[in-house]
Amino acid sequence: MRDFLPEDVRRREYVIGVIQRVYERYGFEPLETPAVENLETLMGKYGEEGNQLIFKILKRGEHEASGQADLALRYDLTVPLARVVAQHQAKLPKLFKRYQIQPVWRADRPARGRFREFYQCDVDALGSTSPVVEAEICTAVSDALVELGFRDFTIRLNHRQLLTSILNVCGIPESLHATALVAVDKLDKIGPDGVKAEMAARGISGESAVKLLEVLERFGKNEPGSRSLLLDAAGIAAFENVGAIVALTDGTSAAGHFRLDPSLARGLSYYTGAIMEISVPDLAGSLGGGGRYDNLVGMFLGQSIPACGFSLGLERILVVMGERGMFPTSLATSPADVMMAVFDAADVPHALRVAGLLRRAGLRVLVYPDAHKIGKQIKYADSLRIPFVAILGGDEIAAGTVTIKDLAAQTQTTYDQAAAGDAVFEGLRQRG
């Protein structure tokens, strides 16, 4: 887990701000949930591996000595959403669209762009089974990436029922579907031969494995006639659903970015329909992923509510943007626009008064707190890249003026105290 120093925070807030604005434009409303959930709310929702990565909190009070845990740190934003929808159902609209940008915690081994504390930027819509939901979510996420400056992202798209149908076609018994998907999910990483070996190790016949890889390839190429391979109605409906989602995004920022990837499986166990993942060429793993999960709310409510969502990973976006130099140069890199120097301890009340004037004009003003030598104060401002220093000596105080020193240009000008704010703004504008 990491500390974020000022420059890091400004970059994070910039990205969060863009994503938030785009999500709001699509009618998603903000939701926040506590960092801590009941342990039982989280257990069993993320698959076997997920269970092991949950941070558990010791029960408080007299039970502490027993080492028993009753609470846990949030592992994702989807399960808390399902709990909220079940718990506050009466207060929420039937079609509920929410976004949530908060940290989650996983006791995972860290890697590039993977941390134990990381932010997810989620959008979810609950209450409709229409593919319009998937289309709008993919478009919103695409808009956010485009607005951040990404052009080369791919939205890999698949459907859980299509996968099931393909596994059936290849003669893989249903009891082996889950383990087969774990192998299939690694196709990008370990290649067809790796997947074959892994399938063998998982008890899947060589014949089925070969056929599966061939069928996946034909679907992946979107070959005419691949649809006719499917033997069951659910698989055909899934295939058509995926096609409908792509068709609905025609003319949006997501158009042209889709790739049907029948090997995409997604680890989490709660997905029931379309699933998607967004990636860029220069990052292993994804910038985010999502899908439809029509049964998760039902696990809390006892009544199913259809739902679909997508989660953008903030840290991965930041890693790629940093490496590509995608941050706007206008992001603040100094703590202040002006540093108010202090000549003499006795003059501090005047310095604070003029600092107040500059702040009321909208400037960020740092008052140097000690009457150190003026050279030392200016050196400090320079080291922090503060562009202007305001100087208030006896002459200026007597005349109601203030001298503004431009550190880059090495010039200084004296202004009426009331006019200095506008002058500094003009100076900031000229530097861009």
Next chain:
Amino acid sequence: MRDFLPEDVRRREYVIGVIQRVYERYGFEPLETPAVENLETLMGKYGEEGNQLIFKILKRGEHEASGQADLALRYDLTVPLARVVAQHQAKLPKLFKRYQIQPVWRADRPARGRFREFYQCDVDALGSTSPVVEAEICTAVSDALVELGFRDFTIRLNHRQLLTSILNVCGIPESLHATALVAVDKLDKIGPDGVKAEMAARGISGESAVKLLEVLERFGKNEPGSRSLLLDAAGIAAFENVGAIVALTDGTSAAGHFRLDPSLARGLSYYTGAIMEISVPDLAGSLGGGGRYDNLVGMFLGQSIPACGFSLGLERILVVMGERGMFPTSLATSPADVMMAVFDAADVPHALRVAGLLRRAGLRVLVYPDAHKIGKQIKYADSLRIPFVAILGGDEIAAGTVTIKDLAAQTQTTYDQAAAGDAVFEGLRQRG
């Protein structure tokens, strides 16, 4: 711990936005630290009661069965700051001013405005012993409160050394100072007689207790000559320091709000100098507090760095603002400006295209995902207080137009699709 539904989040973000803008204006830079710290970083920093309120996290992996905890949830933002300054010293300026707005967790019993998860909005300046630091911090916090609409707040001000000196004057032995302060701190709650009883229970002589209450009263009234009661140089310096802080804020938003309160003790054990607390008449407890802590960084660094800070409590501010009706009416109360209705599933691509046009014009647009009866769709928009519904039937699609229905006025007008965005903006402006 609570869920924040959309209206709650918008109010929280409004208050955080105001506080953040004001802090930036004073040259404070943003810092963020992880929710989780090493347990040993936190233990022993908050006094005996504090230790017991820390949420502990089970050690991961094979040790989990032992029930041993090695991590803990952040308890405040000050101790993590001290750790950061020690850890990243080389990367930080000698005078480091930071703000931090993040949640903290305490295993406390909930009360009005007191929760187990709550946000603190902290400003701290490290690297100077000048009272300018205290004055600027008090002014920044006052500016934030004034900008939120508070007029009637009191900044209670005291100094740890002044307290020590007063206890000495009253003949209370140093070994009883800590326990005496716990009693003194309750003066507001339990009155002079309560404090006398509590002092007796804590082994302080009746004579000392009576004298202490009398001295506190004389200082509290700022009686001429109260200074001469102090017997040691440290106490006199503390008294003058407090006076200097008040004098430096003359002409700022903090002026007129100070009250010297020699009974203010503040619970946390790390304070060494001036201490302050802000309160309003209609809330027991405080809206925030702070003070100088010149030795805390040294506990991590082995080298003292002078420091002073203040923490505003977000939840308490929200409680009072809610009860007083202080939130601006302009805060969004609906998820969208326009709802795009869907007449016919076949027309959805057109609806999404026009929704895109309206979004690019800057509007928040919610697309109804299902081709339900139009009356049902409009009812839904109305229930969410979405002011406008966009309708796109066969005629509109053929003509390149869109009909905008104003739900409050019960009127509808047909516009060219490209002009509809401006029309809705004009409608929003007219409603204010």
